[in-house]
Amino acid sequence: MVSELDTLAGGLLDIVVIEFQQRPTQHRRRLLMMQAFPFTSNAIVRRVKDARLDLLTDTRSRRGRRYDLQALAWTLLLSMSVGARGLRQAEDLTRSLPPGIRRVTGIWRRISDTKLRDTLFMLDYDELRCCLHRMVKAEARRGNLKPTRLPLSVVAIDGKEFHTNSQLDHPFVMKVQPDGDRQPYGRLRVHRAHLISADAAVCLDQLPIEGHTNEAGTIFDTVHEVIGTWGHTGLCDVLAMDAGNCNLATASLIDGRGKGYLMRLKQNQGTIWNFAQTHLASLGLEEALRVEVERSKGVEVERRVYRLELHSGVHTWNHARQLVRIQTLRFKTDENGVRVQVGEEGNRYWISNLGHKQFDEAAWLTMCRQYWRIENEGNWTADTAWDEDGRNAWATGASEVLLVGLLRMMALTLVAVLRRKAQRRQGGRAPTWKQCQREVFAALRVGFERPLATH
Structure with a gap:
């Protein structure tokens, strides 16, 4: 059978x-x-x-x-x-x-x-969690987690969400009341930290987010826990996170613990975002410090790096040393042999306390691709290979x-x-x-x- x-x-x-x-x-x-x-x-x-x-x-x-x-x-x-x-x-x-x-x-x-x-x-x-930590530390002792893809050991932190229909009063559950007569359900959210600088993008930690707040409200505690666990191991030289987790308090904590940060900027950063737009948004190909072209399925993907050095910080971010814009353009060659841009232009802005010698233009171009490993080899893989977002055949209770x-x-x-x-x-x-x-x-x-x- x-x-x-x-x-x-x-x-x-x-x-x-x-x-x-x-x-x-x-x-x-x-x-x-x-x-x-x-x-x-x-x-x-x-x-x-x-x-x-x-x-x-x-x-x-x-x-x-x-x-x-x-x-x-x-x-x-x-x-x-x-x-x-x-x-x-x-x-x-x-x-x-x-x-x-x-x-x-x-x-x-x-x-x-x-x-x-x-x-x-x-x-x-x-x-x-301690069992997970011991697994990762053993791999580090075997030499399997060396920073082969980036010049420093970089840990990316991002959020992940689960749904549950029970234990709606659990401290880590955010109760959601849909429109109409539909039954309420709960959202369970966690921060996950993945090592993106090694060949294997292993998970370093998973920390729950309180039900009464969001990712931004708990990122400070998450970073404090990650640095406390991994700061002395050589696996956590730099922490990278998206704009939803970018704030001055967290950046100051990371800098104060002697670590580097790579934080993405968006409009919700206000003053820093406007400063980056003023100094970097208008720059063109001639001002690009490095250009990289990648060919895939008949499309040329061109990435350009623009950087502004901050010798004494910017506004209240006294520890910031770089503002970086990474521009992404896609081109195709038409029947007349003319190179034509396709799709929309992409621009990502980052702020960091790392100097140019620690993290140069080549490292930024590599990092902008490696950062997505937390999705491609982490959250997305957990869904496609392990059916994480599917029906809960393993458990339904929040804990x-x-x-x-x-x-x-x-x-x-x-x-x-x-x-x-x-x-x-x-x-x-x-x-x-x-x-x-x-x-x-x-x-x-x-x-x-x-x-x-x-x-």
Whole structure:
């Protein structure tokens, strides 16, 4: 009988599993080599062990501990890593794990979806955050999070929203009353911090936003927490954020802690925005300090950098050292060979406390593309590959939705590192996130080729 999780994994994976079950000994190595090399059971289990799930507090009474809490947490995280759509598919995963995986994880028998749901009710959010922190710090010690794409380690912070129909009185839920006779619902919002300067855009943290305020109202506390956790690790030299999170108090906090900031400007910044418009908006191609042309699908994308140095700050932003405008134009060549502009001109304005020698024009052009990794390899990926914005088959309560979001970021971090390793080994494009989930599932079903390394 084929489980829901087998169907999810796809036809190729089913062939691997069936052939392995038919001839488990003589063809073990050949079947393992069908996987992309980084996606091995050893690599996956080692990274889950980095989280130290054994440190989670078990609040159950002694009579209610039929299943070890660590095994339950392993099940949740491994199920999320293979892209399980809900707790029923997480239960399916526990049915067919090989002996080697069971021995390491402690998942000795099938665990029901009801028991897994109960586990979500008793996990502590801050303890699970610490598990994510330990995973990322272990990857940093392995040298997998060096700033290969930017001259400094840059952390991007952005908001993410979930919906819930229960616990509308929860402190992190903003109650929404739709027009007409529709039932009210709740909005759960979090700040997520992603490392965008390394090959793998891992998630560093997820912090809830109070229900009575918005992103701008909590960004100061979020930045304080991120710097407190990551400021000494070498992974947080610079913090980047969009215009909704740009304000003087947060910028002063970052500068006061010895870190750099890259903040996008829009009209809501008032005086600073007008100052940037006055000095940068009228500049043309001749004044551009650097021009970069990228060709894609018959369209030339031209980006130009204009910069204004601020030796003593601007207005009350005494620590600001650069105002930057990045202009984006798109061109096509018509049938007469004439280069014609298509689409609208794009202009993005940024303010920073970094000097020109620390962050030059080339770095700005790279950063304007890398910044979107928090969406393309973070929030958007969580939606498309993990169905984060779909139906809540994992949880409906506010506290549990936050925990599931954090588990999803732990799974994304694990898969992101192995995905980039696979790309480097194959020497081409990175495999899709769905392919990576299938590889993780295949590795867990096949088991270990050799005993797990202890170091």
